[in-house]
Amino acid sequence: MCSHAYPTNITVDKLMNLNSLNCQSSAQIVQISNDLNEQKKRGIKLNQTKQEIKLDHNVYQGIYAYQNYKTKHMVQDDFAVNFKKYGVRVIKIAxxxxxxxxxxxxxxxxxxEGHPSTVLYQLKKYFGEKWESEPSFDETSQGNTKLSCVYIG
Structure with a gap:
């Protein structure tokens, strides 16, 4: 039986783990990136009632809103989420x-949600010695915290 015959349900909190927070390779981030690229050929639609988006063969649950932005050199997909994990509340994944x-x-x-020093404190408190890096946290204009990770494709 083909493993992609039926959609797999993935809750968005699974995208955040120690590797993805440390900007290291994360199977979950690679998977949603690939799913996004495949689904863009067919169009992306949010099921607001179920708060989920089907991307390729997977259904990502826990998404409240979706927006796509395009410029000459960049395409961005924003997912509004609201979950607490590792002592911090995540409100967007892009x-x-x-x-x-x-x-x-x-x-x-x-x-x-919250100031960078508070978010960093909570993550260090949760992970302890497993927390190896000092990721680059930026404060947003709304006073929240942004963690950006770049990879070469």
Whole structure:
């Protein structure tokens, strides 16, 4: 039986783990990036009643809103979410594809509710010695925290 015969339900909190927070390779981030690229050929629609989006062969649950932005060199997909994990509340997960004449890359980011120092404190408290890196947290104009991770595609 083909493993892609039926959709797999994935809750969006599974996208956030120690690897994805440390901007290291994460199977879940790679999977949703691939699913996004495949689904864009057919169009992406949010099922607001169920708060989910079907991307390729997977259904991502826990998404309250979806927006797509395009510029000359960038495409961004924003997913409004609302879950608490590792002591922090996540309110947005976004993916960017950046293409110039010289290179192609991608990025993803998490928006956490609260000030960067508070978010970092909670994550360090949860992970303890497993927390190896000092990710780059930025404060948003709304006073929340943005963690950006770039990868070369």
């Amino acid at each position: 993916f960017q594809a950046i293409k110039t004449s010289e290179s192609e890359s991608g990025a993803y980011y998490f928006i956490f």
